[in-house]
Amino acid sequence: MTVRRALQGDLLDFVGEPALGDPASPAVRYRAGHWLLIDEAGRIAGVQAEPPGPGWVQERHPGRLILPGFIDTHVHSAQIDVLGAYGTALLDWLNDHTFPAEQRMADPVHAAATSALFLDALLSHGTTAAMVFPTVHKASVDALFGAAQDRGMRLLTGKVLMDRHAPDLLRDDVAQAERDCIDLISRWHGQGRLAYAVTPRFAPTSSDAQLAMAGALLASTPGAYMQTHVAENPDEVRWVQALFPSARSYLDVYHRFGLLGPTAMLAHGIWLDNDDRALLHDSGSAIAFCPSSNLFLGSGLFDWAAARASGVGVTLASDVGGGTSLSMPRTLADGYKVQALAGRRVTAWALLHGATLGAACALGLEAEIGSLEPGRLADLVVWDRAQGPVEARRQSVARDLHDAVFAWMTMADDRHVVSTRVAGVERYRRAGEPAEPTDTTDTFTTP
Numbered sequence: 526m527t528v529r530r531a532l533q534g535d536l537l538d539f540v541g542e543p544a545l546g547d548p549a550s551p552a553v554r555y556r557a558g559h560w561l562l563i564d565e566a567g568r569i570a571g572v573q574a575e576p577p578g579p580g581w582v583q584e585r586h587p588g589r590l591i592l593p594g595f596i597d598t599h600v601h602s603a604q605i606d607v608l609g610a611y612g613t614a615l616l617d618w619l620n621d622h623t624f625p626a627e628q629r630m631a632d633p634v635h636a637a638a639t640s641a642l643f644l645d646a647l648l649s650h651g652t653t654a655a656m657v658f659p660t661v662h663k664a665s666v667d668a669l670f671g672a673a674q675d676r677g678m679r680l681l682t683g684k685v686l687m688d689r690h691a692p693d694l695l696r697d698d699v700a701q702a703e704r705d706c707i708d709l710i711s712r713w714h715g716q717g718r719l720a721y722a723v724t725p726r727f728a729p730t731s732s733d734a735q736l737a738m739a740g741a742l743l744a745s746t747p748g749a750y751m752q753t754h755v756a757e758n759p760d761e762v763r764w765v766q767a768l769f770p771s772a773r774s775y776l777d778v779y780h781r782f783g784l785l786g787p788t789a790m791l792a793h794g795i796w797l798d799n800d801d802r803a804l805l806h807d808s809g810s811a812i813a814f815c816p817s818s819n820l821f822l823g824s825g826l827f828d829w830a831a832a833r834a835s836g837v838g839v840t841l842a843s844d845v846g847g848g849t850s851l852s853m854p855r856t857l858a859d860g861y862k863v864q865a866l867a868g869r870r871v872t873a874w875a876l877l878h879g880a881t882l883g884a885a886c887a888l889g890l891e892a893e894i895g896s897l898e899p900g901r902l903a904d905l906v907v908w909d910r911a912q913g914p915v916e917a918r919r920q921s922v923a924r925d926l927h928d929a930v931f932a933w934m935t936m937a938d939d940r941h942v943v944s945t946r947v948a949g950v951e952r953y954r955r956a957g958e959p960a961e962p963t964d965t966t967d968t969f970t971t972p
């Protein structure tokens with residue numbers, strides 16, 4: 526950023542954690558028609574009602590929403606190739622669709638092209654930060670970190686660990702995996718906005734020795750994250766019971782190997798009990814609720830209320846390609862439907878919080894991302910409220926703020942993304958939009 530920039534629009538973010546079912550939550554901060562100031566370093570310098578003075582490039586987005594960039598806390602880069610793959614539940618889906626697609630990531634050229642496409646797609650869907658599974662191949666991790674660095678994105682990832690119950694071309698061994706992880710950590714961890722995540726795929730595909738190595742690596746790497754899957758599908762849970770007969774539960778397997786803690790993000794957590802939830806809470810681990818994936822693979826209905834009652838941090842995640850869209854509004858809309866099927870209602874506030882400030886807090890990144898607070902990096906997205914006459918009509922008759930934002934969240938997707946900024950730099954602008962203004966003497970208004 527070499528200029529100081531001011532964006533005007535309807536600013537929406539959170540100052541706390543909303544209750545699951547309170548449409549009038551005091552944790553919501555909505556500032557209609559305000560100016561958000563971005564300094565030369567790409568940080569949010571302030572928010573004000575009046576236009577800024579000379580020296581600021583002005584860009585007006587009347588009636589549009591401006592939100593913190595979404596944070597997708599669980600998504601697989603190589604699985605854009607299996608989006609919407611027909612017909613199977615988790616374990617067959619992995620064997621039939623996912624493992625073959627992941628094998629192609631051994632080729633560094635394919636890995637680089639896939640990673641670039643994947644991150645550009647996140648940006649065009651309004652997601653500016655992510656915790657990502659690449660594949661078992663070192664080349665897939667290098668490609669993803671490199672592509673994130675090129676785009677200035679906050680990205681948490683690491684080599685997927687699998688030394689059993691997987692095809693030959695996707696299996697590593699403990700010693701080689703450890704060497705690869707150490708090399709990747711030395712070159713990428715803590716570089717700019719990148720952080721390493723120790724990534725055992727899930728308990729069935731790692732031996733005891735590999736899980737122990739992962740736990741040791743996590744303990745010896747300050748600032749490293751841990752990501753995995755837990756209790757997604759009943760057949761998977763039974764398999765883990767058979768593989769680890771002395772463990773109290775699926776989650777307990779990870780606990781025994783030192784893999785839980787404040788930087789741990791576990792996807793799904795549908796088939797947990799209260800002891801598991803207490804363990805998640807006591808260890809500071811968080812759950813990534815992946816509603817579109819849970820519906821698509823028929824995995825089950827995540828009990829958000831029970832997680833909340835136990836004090837467990839819950840974030841929202843696409844889990845592409847088990848999930849069917851990179852769009853967080855579509856994911857959140859599915860989150861509402863999953864909770865409705867389970868007999869409870871959750872607000873747009875609870876859902877949006879889980880993909881912005883709540884996700885940032887779960888990852889310990891709330892001083893950097895997740896809100897429009899001065900000092901945060903300007904990772905933010907300008908959204909149309911409506912596409913087409915039916916959505917415009919629906920917005921025009923909205924009863925109140927929650928009604929308008931809930932309807933927007935339910936219907937929005939990547940067509941509604943006007944502009945995505947990462948650390949103040951515009952990384953996506955919708956085709957057909959006027960070019961980003963650069964001159965402080967012009968006042969620039971988009972329709």
Ligand code: GUN
Nearest residue numbers: 623726727754818844847
């Ligand atoms: N469990 C282990 N691997 C995967 C994966 O790739 N996707 C999902 N949804 N669950 C998993």
Ligand code: ZN
Nearest residue numbers: 599754792844
């Ligand atoms: Zn997953």
